[in-house]
Amino acid sequence: MNPFTYARAGSAEDAVRRVAAEPGARFLGGGTNLIDLLKEGVMSADAIVDVTRLELRDIAETEDGGLRLGALAKNTATANHELVRTRYPLLSQAILAGATMQLRNMATNGGNLMQRTRCNYFYDTALPCNKREPGSGCGALEGLNRTHAIFGHSEHCIAVHPSDMCIALAALDATVHVRTPQGGMRSIAFEDFHVLPTARADIDNQLAHGELIEAITLPAAGFARHHHYLKVRDRASYAFALVSVAAALDLDAGGRIREARLAMGGVAHKPWRARAAERALRGQAPGEAAFAAAAQAEMAAARPLEHNAYKVELGRHAIVRALHRAAGTA
Ligand code: SF4
Numbered sequence: 001m002n003p004f005t006y007a008r009a010g011s012a013e014d015a016v017r018r019v020a021a022e023p024g025a026r027f028l029g030g031g032t033n034l035i036d037l038l039k040e041g042v043m044s045a046d047a048i049v050d051v052t053r054l055e056l057r058d059i060a061e062t063e064d065g066g067l068r069l070g071a072l073a074k075n076t077a078t079a080n081h082e083l084v085r086t087r088y089p090l091l092s093q094a095i096l097a098g099a100t101m102q103l104r105n106m107a108t109n110g111g112n113l114m115q116r117t118r119c120n121y122f123y124d125t126a127l128p129c130n131k132r133e134p135g136s137g138c139g140a141l142e143g144l145n146r147t148h149a150i151f152g153h154s155e156h157c158i159a160v161h162p163s164d165m166c167i168a169l170a171a172l173d174a175t176v177h178v179r180t181p182q183g184g185m186r187s188i189a190f191e192d193f194h195v196l197p198t199a200r201a202d203i204d205n206q207l208a209h210g211e212l213i214e215a216i217t218l219p220a221a222g223f224a225r226h227h228h229y230l231k232v233r234d235r236a237s238y239a240f241a242l243v244s245v246a247a248a249l250d251l252d253a254g255g256r257i258r259e260a261r262l263a264m265g266g267v268a269h270k271p272w273r274a275r276a277a278e279r280a281l282r283g284q285a286p287g288e289a290a291f292a293a294a295a296q297a298e299m300a301a302a303r304p305l306e307h308n309a310y311k312v313e314l315g316r317h318a319i320v321r322a323l324h325r326a327a328g329t330a
Helices: 012-020 034-039 075-080 082-087 089-096 101-106 109-114 165-171 275-281 288-299 310-327
Strands: 005-008 025-028 047-050 059-061 067-070 175-179 185-189 212-218 227-232 243-251 257-265
Touching: 012 025, 012 047, 012 175, 012 212, 059 082, 067 082, 075 082, 075 089, 075 101, 075 109, 082 089, 089 165, 089 227, 089 243, 109 165, 109 212, 165 243, 165 257, 227 310, 243 310, 257 275, 257 288, 257 310, 275 288, 288 310
Parallel strands: 005 047, 025 047
Antiparallel strands: 059 067, 067 212, 175 185, 175 212, 227 243, 243 257
């Protein structure tokens, strides 16, 4: 680990000012990913600005009937909050599917959005990785890519986004609220927050240096009646998704699908909103035929790599199963 300075921010404005002033500065929240990366030499920092004491922990209703999640609320507190459990149970399920209880007790909501990929080549500093060192190459392209992307990848990077929470946030149409070094705030639609890999594969999201996530908001529609988060992984706990699906349905009085929300994890560099499947579901009666057609519509666009063609079939089955559980038809 390289030497760095440490400062505790007195306010969000102070934190942003300190990080924006120093190109090598980083915010420290729960530290559950950043500290590991610094210790392993995967990332470096010249200055650490500790934001853990800032008053950004509240979880409260918004004026328009939605919910505001403070960026520094812990993942455990968020998943177990009564308003989240009762009105946004999809989010609660997704958070509790991630990591371990100990990690969820430390990890913050803002940090969950900022966590880095778990690509093995990213963590091995002896191997090339465009995300760790742009222009050095991608070890996974010609290497073992069983856990990598099947949608939206490029020759620069084929890694997948690791979060479970973010998959539910994508399905729920969340918004990210960010304090900027210019002294104001800006809001980013969740679907636009994370990006697909470009020649700057080190860039995971559209935050500029010094911008600090203060909150995440959810619209009023929580899909509490018909939802399911399905996570398929190599072992039952403390493993990242091979494929995950956040499914939410709104049914009309006749029982047909008025609105469908589907997002996938483990398949792309960002939470993957399954728009083709959503379109295919609208107006359909819930059931195997409609769910299988929706899964086919989405997975037809998959571009598997040498070792992960299984994810296409797995994704198809995962979509169908998640939809059945959301609809209560299986
Ligand atoms: Fe690095 Fe991305 Fe290639 Fe993994 S897939 S080695 S993170 S560039």
